[in-house]
Amino acid sequence: MLTKTVKYLLLALGLLTTATGAISDPLSVQLNELARTPDKNKQEQIIHEILKKNPSPDTIITLLKNFNFKKPEKIGIIIQENLCIDGIKRPFCWYVPQNYDPSYRTPLLVYLHGLVNRKNIIEDIESYVSESEFIEIAEEYGYILLFPFGQSGATWWDSVGISNVLQQIRLTKQYFNIDDNRVFMAGFSDGASGAFLFAMNYPTDFAGFIPLNGHPGVASIDGGMHTYFTNLFNRPLYVINTDEDRLYPSKEITPMIELAQRADADILYKIYSGIGHSFDYAHEELPFIAKFIETHPRVLPSVIKWESADPGLGCMWFSIDSITYSDRAEWHQDYNMKLVDARVMFGFIPDETYEGMGVRVEQVVGDSTLCAILGIREGDIFVKLGDNRVIDLDDVNQYKESKECGDSAHIIILREGKESTLQGVFPGPTIYDLFRREKLSARAEVYYRCNTFSIRASRLGAFTIYIHPEMVKLDQNIVIELNGKKVFDKNVPASPEFILHNFLENRDHELLYVNEISVILQ
Structure with a gap:
């Protein structure tokens, strides 16, 4: 939801331009215009005019390497929009630290949020970003943060969502003096699973990846992507999971990480004990994440190991x-490996905007989940599970923790103002391939x-x-x-x-x- 304040920020952002060093030099002026022009036909015209001057490759490279950037009119939270390939404009957000200096190359940290299959984009973007733990290291170390926002149909593992993220990175580089060799991607939950995908299929833009409480197979299992641990040789990953995570407990993720390491993946793996599916370890971990960013710049590698089932994908200077x-x-x-999913799952995404008693369903997930089998619909409200009333999502999670696959479920929902009783059985374990x-x-x-x-x-x-x-x-x-x-x-x-x-x-x-x-x- 774009407010009047946001529209003002978009207008102010239009004043942010890039300029090459010697602005009086006609070639510098043309390169500056080329960099700022979104129109493809205009770009071709400018390139034609540049080539008529017969500049040397060294001259072009020198000028492109030494762009100057103007000081932004605003720092802090800046909300923008990007036109996605499905024709829909979706918001994203920059956080620009107080000490940003456009004369210096600045690291960029891209952060992918969780629950990416939600029906609607996160509503209060400014509040969401202002509460991010990563603002702490952005201010201390001078990083710019980029927050893409996904939803069903534009997830971290479909063509719309993937291209949206990559386009946003390129837009960021047009407005800010980004250190191309220090672009990192972090993410939590679905965001971490998305970071694994970008590391395996789209690593070129990045120096490293920081998946937090994620699963390396989600993009393949849920998104249909073909992904390969072999490709994790090319970039360092700083991976964290927790032992009490109800979605991705470390005991299930650790064998996957060990398999990746046998494939020569460059992974530093850490496990936090006594923590569930949350970033409660942020205060302790942020200094180590910052150190990882500071000590792992992207380099031009002399060796690339790459596997793909999709023509055109590659890493740095090589593509299949x-x-x-x-x-x-x-x-x-x-x-690859066989996995057993014995998690007790209802199979729905909760409506985070609902403020009443109970838990309202925003979206039913899957065809064989308990919610799908029982015919639960969007807008239904869980009001009772077993003998207990449902106040919020904690009650749903507590009920799940008391159950195992194959156990019965007794549910009362509120649909169009009327209570309905549903009874069923949580589906049994499933066996599937990681990739x-x-x-x-x-x-x-x-x-x-x-x-x-x-x-x-x-x-x-x-x-x-x-x-x-x-x-x-x-x-x-x-x-x-x-x-x-x-x-x-x-x-x-x-x-x-x-x-x-x-x-x-x-x-x-x-x-x-x-x-x-x-x-x-x-």
């Missing part, structure tokens, strides 16, 4: 573009040294390598070897046009690739 139907290589191990495996995947382990890229691959049909000037000597041929055979040996010149288009796509002032090599094997 097609997958073959051949048998996978002997070394191509699938790091979906409905599609074939390709895997590649890519190493570069001097001007040679060596790839060990399985089921790889096509790939792209993006060339960064710090990786190779551009005056020499670049060689690519795949499974011991040379598949590419050519000189690859730096392309000013490629640099500009790539910058517009990613808004990254550090990963300024100068060209790409695409190889189709079959």
Whole structure:
């Protein structure tokens, strides 16, 4: 819900512009205009005008690396909107610390909230953000915080929600002087599960990930995404779970983390005892989270390990573009596991805006949950469970804790002002895979040294390598070897046009690739 105050903030934010260093330089002026112009046709016109000047790649890179940013007219909480790919505008929020200095590169921490399948966006965004524990380290260490807001149809693991988050990061980089090598993602509950997904499928923008009380398989189980522990080799993760968490207890998550570590995942794992599904350990943990952020900048890696069933996904300078139907290589191990879900679940999302007695249903989840089986609907209010009246959600959770799978349930609901009695049985345990495996995947382990890229691959049909000037000597041929055979040996010149288009796509002032090599094997 956007108030008049929020609309004012949006107007004020429109005054935030970027400017390159030597504003009197015509090329600087054009690059500045290019960076601020959202219109695709206008962007192409500006690029055409820039290229007519025949600037060197080094000149373009230097100017793009040294943008100057104006001081924002407002700090603290700033609410914005982003037009998502489904045509719906959704809000997001920045928190800008008091000591923000636009002349210095500033770390960015993206925080994903929990309960992302809710019907409606969190209503009071300003109150929600003002209560965030992460404001403490934002002020102490000078971080900018980005709060995306999700909902059913725009979750952390569907195309709308994923693109929304990535677009917001790019918008943030247009308005603030962000350190591209210190962009981190944290999240709690569903937000943590979303952070696992971004770490496995979309790591390039980030230096590291901080999943708190999450589950690495949710994006696959609930979102249908194909995810792979192999990809956690490429980014450090600081993972925390708690032993009394009713959703994701550490005893269930620990075997998954151990499996990920066997796949060479870069994970620091901590468990807090005596804490449930809450961030009650925040005060103790925030200094360690800040230390993780301070000590883990993104670097240009000489090794990438990547697996994907979805063409086009990749990490940094490597992407898998097609997958073959051949048998996978002997070394191509699938790091997956069978899980047993013995949780007692009603299967509904509560309406957080409801202030009356009982618990009102905002949305029924799943087809085989107790609520779905009993025909519970949106708007129904739980007023009694067993022999006890329901005052709030704590009463629902207490009732669940007294039950096991297969136990009977006696429920009284209020529907359209009339009480109805429902009786059923909590569904039994289910066995499922941690990760979906409905599609074939390709895997590649890519190493570069001097001007040679060596790839060990399985089921790889096509790939792209993006060339960064710090990786190779551009005056020499670049060689690519795949499974011991040379598949590419050519000189690859730096392309000013490629640099500009790539910058517009990613808004990254550090990963300024100068060209790409695409190889189709079959």
